[in-house]
Amino acid sequence: MTEQPGAKWNHEPTDFDQIGKLPRDSAAPAAVLGSLNITAAAADPGLLDLPWHIRLEDWPAANLAALPRGISRHIVRFAHLDGSVIAIKETSEHVARHEYHMLRKLARLDVPCVEPVAVITGRTTPEGAPLDPVLVTRHLKFSLPYRALFSQKLRRDTLTRLIDAQALLLVRLHLVGFYWGDVSLSNTLFRRDAGAFAAYLVDAETGELYPDLSTGQREYDLEIARVNIAGELMDLLEGGLIEDKVDPVATSELIMESYRRLWAELTEKESFELEDRWRVGARIRRLNELGFDVEEYAIKTTPDGSTIQLQPKVVDAGHHQRRLLRLTGIDAQENQARRLLNDMDSFRADSGTTVDEEISAHNWVSSIFEPIVRAIPRELGGKLEPAEVVHEVLEHRWYKSKDEERNVPLAEAVQSYVDNILRYRRDEDAIMLSTDTETIKMLEGGVLPDAAFED
Structure with a gap:
């Protein structure tokens, strides 16, 4: 790719960085772009289309996405970027770069955090007055x-x-x-x-x-x-x-x-008598129930061999998430995964425990998960993420069956859930990506117009 004047892209190389000198959009002349310096983990030409020559608090509504945001000591705005939404925070260059690299390190450690997109410095007004650098992160869908x-x-x-x-x-x-x-x-x-x-x-x-x-x-x-x-x-x-x-x-x-x-x-040592060695497995099962995996643990016995000391050494979160992903390819939150796995295990028990676990999981996806997701009307698809919808349908079916003292068919439960519950939920995928100035101001202050979220 050829380098164009007015915007400089750079990065610190890693094993998954993709970056380059990107051509500027023809509608964004160098006089407006100024000498932007963009540090990003992946090249995204759409960044050059945003009005970086304007103070963030004065950005036009056409560029903004109306999403609720928390309280912040900085100016923060949500904006559209190539079909997705990004969060932009004005701050100092040192703070922006520090936070950008911290978020990248946490992401590599598989810690739940927002995805860093870029740090942009060198912002100026068309008259040449300097503007604060910004940190750009990806908006977390359904959050x-x-x-x-x-x-x-x-x-x-x-x-x-x-x-x-x-x-x-x-x-x-x-x-x-x-x-x-x-x-x-x-x-x-x-x-x-x-x-x-x-x-x-x-x-x-x-x-x-x-x-x-x-x-x-x-x-x-x-x-x-x-x-x-x-x-x-x-x-x-x-x-x-x-x-x-x-x-x-x-x-x-x-x-x-x-x-x-x-x-x-997760971390404390546990001592018990030698004959109670079953507690090793019980401790690990408890940690699994909390959503953590034990990759390594240490066992020490006392000199007389009468007691055992147990201490988990390496504990990783996401036990149920990993099992669900391995069996089905479905990426869900930990509690969602636990709930879906419970239903999957019951499905397998009803089919006969001789059925291979992976085959049974495939059958569950095609018989339960996918039919529920496909049954949700397109206009309601942004209400909740698919795994949460399936969880709620399964819960709704269980309570409906209990109340009516009969086994409610899945199709009937889905229709009842859509008509009586989902249709009245607020859209959590995008609350909405409105360009109305008043709506944007209300949402940025944490105020939700009209109907409210259920909790």
């Missing part, structure tokens, strides 16, 4: 900031599920040696996960990656989370967005309990 997860008011059980998801994310970050430094609900995105929530890191500008974290570092991160969550809940209470009976301070303490319970299960 929402916590402030968007309310209807009339955010219920206490929903808050508990959000905080549990935040605690699990913090544990996963600490296991890989990441110190966040600014843990909060505002710096997290949430996706529905079979009745619970999955949390994704969205702001890593204060984070640092170490070989291991000390107890003090982990505890300080946890204290930051407790204080920030209490403040965020007080803000919601003041705005009448959560139930009056919710105690912000007491509720924020839940993250301490949830985190410590999970951390202990």
Whole structure:
């Protein structure tokens, strides 16, 4: 490809980088582009079509996507890019580059976080005045900031599920040696996960990656989370967005309990008598139920051979996700995967346990999963991601069968779910990608027009 004046692309080479000198769109003259310096993991010519010569807060509505966003100390906007949506944050060059590289490292470690797209510096107005650099990340489909997860008011059980998801994310970050430094609900995105929530890191500008974290570092991160969550809940209470009976301070303490319970299960040593060696397998099964795999563990016996000490050595999250992906090719959240695997196992039991697991999984996909997904009307396809829809249909079928004391056929359950539940859900794929200025302002403040999300 030939290099064009006005925009410079660069990258730090890795085994999966793709980058090059890209021709500029003919509608974007060099006088407008200025001398942009774009650092990106993959070349995307569409970046050159965006109005980088304008302050982010003044971008025209035609370029913006109306999606709810969390509270941020920076100017943040969502924009359209080649059929997808990106988040753009104005900040300093040092912060933008640091966060970009932190997000890339976390992605390689398979930690739930947003995908970094680019760092863009050298922005100027047409008159030559300098503009702040920006960090560009990919918008996480079907995700929402916590402030968007309310209807009339955010219920206490929903808050508990959000905080549990935040605690699990913090544990996963600490296991890989990441110190966040600014843990909060505002710096997290949430996706529905079979009745619970999955949390994704969205702001890593204060984070640092170490070989291991000390107890003090982990505890300080946890204290930051407790204080920030209490403040965020007080803000919601003041705005009448959560139930009056919710105690912000007491509720924020839940993250301490949830985190410590999970951390202990994953990392603490366990001692037991030699004849109770079955507890080795039981501990591993408990960790699997929590969604973690044990790749290695250490067993030590006492000199007299009377007791065993067990300690997991390497713990990876995503146990059910990996099994579902291996058997079916379906990529789902952890709780969604657990729910779908349970139905798949029941399907296999009904077919006879002599059927090979992989063959039975293939039959389940063609008999259960795919018919449900195909039955969802096209206009409702953006309501929820497919795995969540299948989970909800299976739940709906179970309750309907119980209430009516009969085995409700799958097709009837799907139709009932579409007519009575899905049709009234707000579209979580895009809330909407509107260019209406008032809608954009409402969504950016966390306010949802008209009907609200169910929680």
